[in-house]
Amino acid sequence: MYQNAAIIAEQVGGTVEGDPSVMIHRVGSLDQAEPGAIAFYYDPKYLPHLFVTRASAVFVSRELVLSQPVITTLIRVEHPYHAFNTILNRFYQESLPKAGLESPHFIAPDAVIGENVYIGYNAYIGKGAKIGKGAKIFPHCFIGENCVIGENTIIYPHVTVYAQCKIGNRCIIHAGAVIGSDGFGFLKDKEGNNIKIPQLGGVILEDEVEIGANATIDRATLDETIIRKGVKLDNLVQVAHNTEIGEQTVIASQTGLAGGVKIGKNCMIAGQVGFVGHIQIADQTQIGGQSGVSKSITEKGKIMRGAPATDLKTQLRSEAVFRRLPELLERIETLEKLLQQQSQS
């Protein structure tokens, strides 16, 4: 992308104040941007940066009244951050590889490859797999037998998709993620040895799911592990077999879901949280970092924290007293002494 401020303003319905011919070829933040970059200004806290920014253009609100002149070119829009995000997205799209096949690669004879697909160097597309149109499969990926990859989905390097998994449209799978590894299930035989329970179910990712780098999603023992539409999982998240994550739920890094957990829609789950197996979490639940969720949450929209996870307010009160425990012990000891003195007097 290499365009002038006037064209960018047109793309987001904005109006230019300053030099409409200034060329933009990157993005930046208000305080660190370099010439040639476009930035945005919204939060009054950063107003001083606006007057000294080296960015060549800045999205600002239509309502903004300036107390002093600026050097940069302004593009006035209704929502500066949304306009900026639109431009970010164009740069992102342009940063992706173009359609085409890098050689060598491995495509099984009966695999079906859609139009305008990018297949990177050494990517492996197994027997019977289907790659939707516009999909981008980066170098070194492994797409197993009979997998289905949706349209315009992006799969970064070193991703493994085991056989029989289905990935929807417009998904993004980051490098090193593993989709469809065996669920963790064992029986004990009479001698106490662990006997593997083979895992023959699948994994379904619906549309617009994003999976973080080196995250792991196990296939179901039978049936399916399901990640619903719009779910976003951060790096190193673990999703065990037979779980289901509801639409638009967001889960931060290093959180782990044990087997058979069912998470509702629109939940917000922070990092390093653990869920025990076979519990259900209601829609719109919010869970704080490092919580341990050991029971189902049946009421919608609760905010929980702690291990075991508790209503946030209750948890905060208990945490506050925890800090004062040595003091509490002393106060109890004082009370005991006083009572003993009384009884002796």
Next chain:
Amino acid sequence: MYQNAAIIAEQVGGTVEGDPSVMIHRVGSLDQAEPGAIAFYYDPKYLPHLFVTRASAVFVSRELVLSQPVITTLIRVEHPYHAFNTILNRFYQESLPKAGLESPHFIAPDAVIGENVYIGYNAYIGKGAKIGKGAKIFPHCFIGENCVIGENTIIYPHVTVYAQCKIGNRCIIHAGAVIGSDGFGFLKDKEGNNIKIPQLGGVILEDEVEIGANATIDRATLDETIIRKGVKLDNLVQVAHNTEIGEQTVIASQTGLAGGVKIGKNCMIAGQVGFVGHIQIADQTQIGGQSGVSKSITEKGKIMRGAPATDLKTQLRSEAVFRRLPELLERIETLEKLLQQQSQS
């Protein structure tokens, strides 16, 4: 696998009730199976599913007395789930790639490749490595110099086995796992800079070990990091240098073992547990999720939880009171006021 109910019954020592010629070509759960699938019924909780299942055949107990007719074909066996697991295992074996070498691949001239081995596309077998007969090395794997991979071991895509590591027979290593990375050891020099302690030991995995996706097992500084027979590690588990994990121990996802830890046999360790370095854990210990184990556990068979990990009963009692801490504080304040009033009256 594509066989009729009569043949399957024969394979598990069962007897058919219904149509012995019905063809089975997949597995399923009682409530979600589709025609052509075999399922099992054991837990009375799911009895209603038995009467309406679409599965073509179902393993049931010899003792089961039916209160109403079923549509599906029954195969009566002693242990329905064990019979089902046997059939699961056959499907699993059949889902694996056949022996053979996909091209291109890299096999060092002096590497030794056993009979009936599968070497996937682009797999790398380093100098002096030995691959046991029947082993399956999936695409994109890296097997370093002088590694030994046992018979019938399965290594899924994108696994890295650093040089000089030994993996036993019938092991399963899931995608993205790393075996033999450097232990995390540094000295400080006079200026306070971190100086690497080179890690020149190895890793030994004994027979029937299973390692989860993206798990990491560091090589020893000297000597060996050892994972004993039958150990099962879930996804994203971290095993630091010079640790040893005893036979048949099972460790769930995202748990981390610091350097020099020695875990006993037949332990059950839940997810997200942390172990500090250089401690020893007795056989048959069970440790609850997210626990922090900071001291050796010398008595066999204990059940522990919490951070720092404590006897489960003690921990549960403390957790219960933790929830009531604000109340305790109030009760102390009330007592103090009462005593003050007494002393003033």
Next chain:
Amino acid sequence: MYQNAAIIAEQVGGTVEGDPSVMIHRVGSLDQAEPGAIAFYYDPKYLPHLFVTRASAVFVSRELVLSQPVITTLIRVEHPYHAFNTILNRFYQESLPKAGLESPHFIAPDAVIGENVYIGYNAYIGKGAKIGKGAKIFPHCFIGENCVIGENTIIYPHVTVYAQCKIGNRCIIHAGAVIGSDGFGFLKDKEGNNIKIPQLGGVILEDEVEIGANATIDRATLDETIIRKGVKLDNLVQVAHNTEIGEQTVIASQTGLAGGVKIGKNCMIAGQVGFVGHIQIADQTQIGGQSGVSKSITEKGKIMRGAPATDLKTQLRSEAVFRRLPELLERIETLEKLLQQQSQS
């Protein structure tokens, strides 16, 4: 490496006691070393091993006075462990692949490859990337467009470096690590759907950084995620977008840093710690395992633990009382009964 004790002694400024011609071709620990190995002795706890060790040579202190004869050859030096580490380092360097290009590989026509570089089988070097002299890129690595890899840096198999990232000199990146994946940022649209915030910043690793296996480092939304000189990150560590980690800081396995965190210099952070976003941690801070750091730490050199993280002494006191909470509750109940009896009498 295959040298006699006399030459090794010369390399570390030591003097030989025993057979100077004994050949050394490996390293080992005092108690497990085999003939042909060199070991070291320093801690009096291990003195009995010194007299029976099978190591062919052992570094010992110049001051050591022996109470009985030894079988092995001694090399007397000022600091036995430092001498040993010097020799370890030579073995480590020799264990690395020699310079050269394994075929096939993918090097974009405009990529710049320095002298004496090792490019492993199937490594991918994208458009405009620069590989510094002496660097070693192992098989199956992906180095994205315009990346810069410094001199003598080692990148183990299956590492992904997304486009536009900069890695310094003498860094070590372990297998499966991901550098430059998208930061985890989403907006909600009017319908509550998650809209991706494209991540267009970069990642900078300064010199002598070591990154553990399967660790993940996200690129910045704008600007840069920065890992300063000499930082060491263990396996499975998560570093979110726009974070900065100060020089010589060491972070153990499975710790996670949320977005925008700024960690000072020379910090020591244990495993499984979590940091909430946008906080700052002073230089020389030490943080215990599994801590949850929810606020900035402004004072240098503090030792913290717990969730939320607290001054270590305070935390230990609270933890001690936590264990006694059921007893505290009983004591409060006893006090209440006593007071009630008083008021009734």
